Amino acid sequence: MITLHGATKRYGRTTVLDDVSVSFGGEGITALIGPNGAGKSTLLGLVGRLLHPDAGRVDVDGRDVRSTPSAQLAKTLAVLRQDNHIVARLTVQDIVELGRFPHSRGRLTVADREHIDRAIDYLSLDEYRHRFLDELSGGQRQRAFIAMVLAQDTKYVLLDEPLNNLDLRHMTEIMKLVRRMADELGRRVIVVLHDINFAATYADRIVALRDGRIVADAARDQIMRPDVLRAVYDTTVDVREIDGRPVALYYG
Amino acid sequence: MLTEPTSPPDVAVVTTPPTTSPLTPRAARWWSRWWDRRGLRIALLGVVVVVLAGLYLLTDVPGSLAYALKIRGLTLAAMLVVATAVGVSTVVFHTITQNRILTPSIMGFDAFYLLISTVIVFTAGATSFLRFDPLVLWGIQVAVMVAFSVVLFTWLFGGKRRSIHLMLLVGIVLGTLFRSFTEWMQRMLDPVAFQVLSDAGFASLTRPDRTLLALTAVLVALACAALIPLLPTLDVLTLGEPAAIGLGVSHRRTVMLLFTMVSVMVAASTALVGPILFFGLIVANLAYSYAGTFRHRFTVPTAALLAVICLLGGQLVLERVFAFTATLSTVIEFAGGMFFLTLVLRKGAR
Ligand SMILES: Nc1ncnc2c1ncn2[C@@H]1O[C@H](COP(=O)(O)OP(=O)(O)OP(=O)(O)O)[C@@H](O)[C@H]1O
Ligand SMILES: [Mg+2]
Numbered sequence: 001m002i003t004l005h006g007a008t009k010r011y012g013r014t015t016v017l018d019d020v021s022v023s024f025g026g027e028g029i030t031a032l033i034g035p036n037g038a039g040k041s042t043l044l045g046l047v048g049r050l051l052h053p054d055a056g057r058v059d060v061d062g063r064d065v066r067s068t069p070s071a072q073l074a075k076t077l078a079v080l081r082q083d084n085h086i087v088a089r090l091t092v093q094d095i096v097e098l099g100r101f102p103h104s105r106g107r108l109t110v111a112d113r114e115h116i117d118r119a120i121d122y123l124s125l126d127e128y129r130h131r132f133l134d135e136l137s138g139g140q141r142q143r144a145f146i147a148m149v150l151a152q153d154t155k156y157v158l159l160d161e162p163l164n165n166l167d168l169r170h171m172t173e174i175m176k177l178v179r180r181m182a183d184e185l186g187r188r189v190i191v192v193l194h195d196i197n198f199a200a201t202y203a204d205r206i207v208a209l210r211d212g213r214i215v216a217d218a219a220r221d222q223i224m225r226p227d228v229l230r231a232v233y234d235t236t237v238d239v240r241e242i243d244g245r246p247v248a249l250y251y252g
Numbered sequence: 253m254l255t256e257p258t259s260p261p262d263v264a265v266v267t268t269p270p271t272t273s274p275l276t277p278r279a280a281r282w283w284s285r286w287w288d289r290r291g292l293r294i295a296l297l298g299v300v301v302v303v304l305a306g307l308y309l310l311t312d313v314p315g316s317l318a319y320a321l322k323i324r325g326l327t328l329a330a331m332l333v334v335a336t337a338v339g340v341s342t343v344v345f346h347t348i349t350q351n352r353i354l355t356p357s358i359m360g361f362d363a364f365y366l367l368i369s370t371v372i373v374f375t376a377g378a379t380s381f382l383r384f385d386p387l388v389l390w391g392i393q394v395a396v397m398v399a400f401s402v403v404l405f406t407w408l409f410g411g412k413r414r415s416i417h418l419m420l421l422v423g424i425v426l427g428t429l430f431r432s433f434t435e436w437m438q439r440m441l442d443p444v445a446f447q448v449l450s451d452a453g454f455a456s457l458t459r460p461d462r463t464l465l466a467l468t469a470v471l472v473a474l475a476c477a478a479l480i481p482l483l484p485t486l487d488v489l490t491l492g493e494p495a496a497i498g499l500g501v502s503h504r505r506t507v508m509l510l511f512t513m514v515s516v517m518v519a520a521s522t523a524l525v526g527p528i529l530f531f532g533l534i535v536a537n538l539a540y541s542y543a544g545t546f547r548h549r550f551t552v553p554t555a556a557l558l559a560v561i562c563l564l565g566g567q568l569v570l571e572r573v574f575a576f577t578a579t580l581s582t583v584i585e586f587a588g589g590m591f592f593l594t595l596v597l598r599k600g601a602r
Binding site (some may be wrong): 070074075079081087088105106107131 | 483490498540
């Protein structure tokens, strides 16, 4: 499990994560929702040891991330960030090979190559394997990055807004893939989502963040309620039952 | 949902045109398969270097071959060492700072070199500057340059707000400051002392001091050897700091280590031959497109070999074809400066 013990992060005098204690990373998918600036990326940053908490602690499987050797943690935890800008030109194959670095240290074994091929195959990227990332559509590029974290072969996979820039079809495609990763490969996925209907459809548990605090944490049916969503997003959200599933209407 | 348009990854700036070959289809296919073998591409550069070196050493010998070999051998060795240092350090610097239009000289190596020389001439006088033990002078230059650049880099990169733009700005400001200070001191010098300094201000590859050359070669070789095990890590650093940390690289430590190697190489070769500014920029960018991959085990040796070819080829053409002497560094700096402008303008246009 990934556990935050009173984790606090401040920038100057603004507290962007305020004494957060939560534990996630159980089987299946946990969705992290909340308005812009709520502190979702900051929380993932603390877990992924990109940021250091000003107070509190983050444990992965009972070990403090700050005292665990980084190279070792990289075999347990993979993070896909919200934006991935690369200066050099890399192909899909290149970045997936780099995703294997924690295991290969740059020398790919036969087993490493199998992992790489499987990840590329899993995201149906075979025909784009040798394309440069800047020659791909946003959705294909996003898939390439997911293939990269998949090749890292970690127990925990943290995805920060993987649906960014995607059209309807690709959003659904990616979420189905994430679901399969959780069900078939046993990955424990923590995913930041803005579209709460996707969260409600695919996640097992939803954690809602607002102003650096956790305001809701429950199974999806407890979250998909107008009063809860209003508390999270500070806007009126209508929730209807369609085919036995709660669907949020927030288009005005 | 919030969508932040991600800008497309930067395209490598120089692209070699695809090799169009006037050969038969079969020969063309053979050629393209051969060209795809990256190791062979590097080997080809190696062959070019050997041929150029042979031409440089053995053609157009005015008197005794042995004497010519002795003199030219030294210059050739200086070129090899300096070119390797410049090519390798620029590629590494590009990767650790996540940009492709700067060279380590932005950290003010050249300005600092001139400043140190000027301070010595100013305080000790031109005659003692010339009589100064070159070894001591070189040692002081290298030590001060490395110390200074590592402090600057730590300050700009070790802190919370690390930014290329800040580094560029600080580099330019400090460079200008050093240069004005140098100029101000030079104004107060007598003409002879001034002349001595002007000579020090241009890179000169001819007649290097043997001991210094050997020392520089050792330093550069050590840095290169230390770099070899880090090549795969450099590949990961290409992804940027967050991704590299996610993949288990201890980012700060690795980058500091790499930067120290870079500054040792640049400082040693600057102290040996004088300021070399833009040269690394050309060869590094040429290397990216020639190597056709971001993998450092290809780009690093390619940049080093291309640097040797540029220096050696340039020297050959100028010396043997146009019978110019000692203008190579000026030509290279001019070409490099133009290239830098093109890069900046092209980036700005996008
Ligand atoms: N480096 C920084 N310096 C100062 N403030 C920062 C910094 N990074 C983030 N913040 C602030 O911290 C808060 C939380 O940011 P964070 O990126 O975690 O939000 P988020 O929930 O991921 O939002 P989004 O949905 O827009 O991605 C924001 O108010 C942001 O302005
Ligand atoms: Mg975010």
